[in-house]
Amino acid sequence: MPTLHNLGFPRIGRRRELKFALESWWKGNTDTSTLDAVAADVRASMRNAQQGLDHVPVGDFSFYDQVLDTSLLVGNIPPRFRDLPGDTRDTYFRMARGRTAGDTHPAPASEMTKWFNTNYHYIVPEFDADSRFALNADTLLAQIDEARQAGATPKPVVLGPVSYLWLGKSFDDSDRLAHLPALLAVYKTLLERLADAGADWVQIDEPALVMDLEPAWHDAFRSTYAALADTAPKLLLTTYFGPLGDNLALAVDLPVAGIHLDAVTAHDEVQPLIHALPADRVISLGVIDGRNIWKADLTVLLDWLEPIAATLGERLWLAPSCSLLHVPVDLAQEDKLDPEIRDWMAFAVQKLEELRLVGRALAEGRDAVADALADNARALAARRSSARVHKPAVADRLAAIRPEDGDRDSDYTTRAELQQKRLQLPSLPTTTIGSFPQTAAIRHARRDHRAGRISDEIYRQAMREEIRSCIRTQEAIGLDVLVHGEPERNDMVEYFGELLDGYTFTRFGWVQSYGSRCVKPPILFGDIERPKPMTVEWATYAQSLTDKPVKGMLTGPVTILNWSFVRDDQPRSDTCQQLALAMRDEVRDLAAAGINIIQIDEAALREGLPLRHADWPHYLDWAIRAFRITANGVDDAVQIHTHMCYSEFNDIIADIANMDADVITIETSRSHMELLDAFKTFEYPNAIGPGVYDIHSPNVPSQAEIVALMRKAGERIPTERLWVNPDCGLKTRGWAEVKPALENMVAAARTLRAPVPA
Ligand code: GLN
Ligand code: ZN
DSSP: EEBOOSOOOOOTTTOOOOHHHHHHHHHTOOOHHHHHHHHHHHHHHHHTTTOOOEEEEEEESSSSSSSHHHHHHTOOOOOOTTOOSSSSHHEEEHHHHSOOTTOOOOOOOEEEEEEEEEEEEOOOOEEEETTOOOOOOOHHHHHHHHHHTTOOOOEOOOOOOOHHHHHHSSSSSSSSGGGGHHHHHHHHHHHHHHHHTOEEEEEOOOOOGGGGOHHHHHHHHHHHHHTTTOSSSSSEEEEEEEEGGGGHHHHHHHHSSEEETTTTTTTTGGHHHHSSSOTSEEHHHHHTTTOOOBBOOOHHHHHHHHHHHHHHHHEEEEEEHHHHHHHOOOOGGOOTTTHHHHTBOOOOOHHHHHHHHHHHHHHGGGGHHHHHHHHHHHHHHHHHTTTOEEEEEEEOOOOOOOOOGGSSSOHHHHHHHHHHHHHHHSSSOOOOOOOOEEEHHHHHHHHHHHTTTOOOHHHOOOOOHHHHHHHHHHHHHTSSBOOOTTTTTTTHHHHHHHHEEEEEOSSSOOEETTTTTEOOOOOEEEEEEOOSSHHHHHHHHHHHHHSSBBBEEOOOOHHHTTTTOOOOOSHHHHHHHHHHHHHHHHHHHHHTOOOOOEEEETTTTTGGSSSSSSGGHHHHHHHHHHHHHOOSOOTTSEEEEEEEEEOOOOOTTEEEEEEOOOOEOOOGGGTGGGGGHHHHHHOOOOOOEBSSOOOOOOOOOHHHHHHHHHOOOOOOOOSGGGGGOSSSSSSSHHHHHHHHHHHHHHHHHHHHHHHOOO
8 A cells, every 4th residue: 555645745734825925915015924924824725635645744734935935944045144133033034035024234145047847946055065954843843743733744845955056056165065064964863853853754855966066976976875864764865857867776775764756757767766666665656747737537546556566565655746836736716717627737736636546546555546536537538529629620730730840941141131121120120029018008998808807999099009009109209110019918927828719817826925925827728729810900000000111020839839838748849839820920921911020939948958968968959949830831021029038049040040030139238248258169040139228227328328238249240240129018006117228229329320420
């Protein structure tokens, strides 16, 4: 009979209770005991959802981030946060967000970065030569106590010391690994304390084991687990998000009591692991996908697991593949979802039900859960054969894609000439990235329309009014290439998802992105079709108001894919191609309607890069092909732009160039153009707009600052191929900053264009 457990549960609350409690506490509207009461309720409901498991994780609850929790647990507090007024909680939130409730002593927050290949962001641990550590286990111990009193068998979860160092950053170029001995001393004490608190097992997360690791990190794993080998609680070395690959032998060698493997992404490693692992070790298999919202195929799973369970007996543990932090809490709340599609889905609560079912089938035989298995089989069969998922017309189109569909007719130089003839742009043309401030009036109009409080026609008029005023303002500022301003879009992916067939949306499908911030990814469940044009009306209306060129504005297929929950019944690359074909139709319709410049945003292309470098070429190959299919169905005189909200291109610059967009706009202003270093060694062939206005800050850049940035960019890229634009869209800013900033930008471009006096 396998042991059932869970690695972590969503902690924001079924209705995002923790989010609202935090935000209210930060504003000073509630007191600390109210916040703590909400947190305790959330933890109780987390435990409640995990009833019946043999071990329930404790330590997966967090007020902000589990990596930040670890920094406090081991006492790794950067100097600028020490000696400020307040208690540990105040320190915690200052590290997370630069300030605590009602703060008169703010301090620059720690950096935040993406947690492996998820859309969750963690607070980066900071190290320098003076880093010191001291155990502070009170919070964790109190939660263990709380769980035990509630009748659960707590399994403390801690981030392992090697991954903790690996995820951190050294701020003085000192070697992070130099801190390992001091850190290990703290972990040793921690494990002793956990043993004293009655913990039999500790889940020690070492997700760094799925990454490419230098030999020094291998050594760190060896010395760490040798040092922790004789501690009292048994250690379950936990990995997720990918196969162990070349780290498998290392992991097997480590003297721990068991290993958890993500059996979804590392399915093929299960047998090698079973063979390699000594017979006294536990094997925990993560068999329920913790990264998507689909029901598992329990029959297929049992066919596979039954012989494994027979071989391993008591040594087999079962769990979801990773923490359920990355899926929404409970499907039962989704009363508005189409019942047909809902029947194919499972959120965190349902995934644990699946786990219990598998456990029971293995322990008592499939007959014991025959009805539930039949239900599951019926739902999956319905999904497999649903005409809403599988559309022959889409399959036919996919099969008919020809290689040349991804190519323009001519090379960049020829195209650039044709485009210039048509567009007559000055040198150093000025433009923006698409969105303009989303005022309260715009948001209200969208909300009222959605709720049916205003008619389609009134809504349409309101949007046209916005577009008109946006065009007038851009003309007054003197920009060269205008945009309609995107007032109709709440979100750059959701907008298109709602207009494409094959997508559905939840009411409460929130997933934590960072801190109290959550996203509600749209759900791509079926073959993608575009029933009708999605942006042509707005773009042509904008163009009808001005003689300046208006740039059409689309989201690219890779970004739509990477920011959605996508189907798991076909390769992501196929889904991406379907999105590409739909967006290609939109590009062609825009061009046919007289829009001569079209921007296709690929904000999330980089974040889709696989964890292992060896897998990069395959991803880049299909992702860039999808972009090219989207973009390149138009004639040479149409100018294609793309935009990316980052500029770390050093490692993928050749692939970016291979997208063959006529113009690319990127983020650079914050780094003072230093990120253009990629362009030192690689000669980027097409035109480029390095952002000169940092839209993440309310500051208004001066004309002189912009001139200086552009001069710096001019050292890397010839003037003929430079554009002048902000870093990203302006939707989160106010007009009061945007107008002067853009005026300065236009003035800067004019200064740079003026002939140097002799
Ligand atoms: N066109 C989008 C906008 O301006 C781009 C946003 C993004 O890249 N994140 O809002
Ligand atoms: Zn951007």
